[in-house]
Amino acid sequence: MVNNLWSNQVVEEIAISKFKATCLSVLERVRKTCKPILVTRYGKPFAQIIPHSPRARWLGCMAGTVEIVGDIVGPAADDDEWNVLGDNRA
Numbered sequence: 001m002v003n004n005l006w007s008n009q010v011v012e013e014i015a016i017s018k019f020k021a022t023c024l025s026v027l028e029r030v031r032k033t034c035k036p037i038l039v040t041r042y043g044k045p046f047a048q049i050i051p052h053s054p055r056a057r058w059l060g061c062m063a064g065t066v067e068i069v070g071d072i073v074g075p076a077a078d079d080d081e082w083n084v085l086g087d088n089r090a
Contacts, residue, residue, distance in 0.1 A: 011035070011036050011037065011038045011048070012035065012036075012037045012038065013037070013038045013039075013040050014026065014037055014038070014039055014040070015039075015040055015041075016039050016040065016041045016046055019039045026049065030049050030051050031051060031052075036048050036049060036050040036051070037049045
């Protein structure tokens with residue numbers, strides 16, 4: 001067991017040879033428990049198996065939450081409001 005670098009939770013360790021022999025069961029355990037597992041090689045961290053996070057799907061997560069009111073294609077203001085220098089070229 002080792003402390004996770006990004007949080008204070010304890011992460012289970014597994015040797016890479018044991019991971020290779022039991023890969024599918026380790027992946028299923030991570031899916032069910034939602035706890036990461038650290039794969040080690042010669043006692044040093046090699047890879048970390050983490051559960052899939054539905055929050056990772058950020059693209060399109062705000063779909064349907066915005067209401068468009070008014071014209072979004074036309075000019076933002078009249079031409080007189082853009083004449084900040086006060087000259088009469090407009």
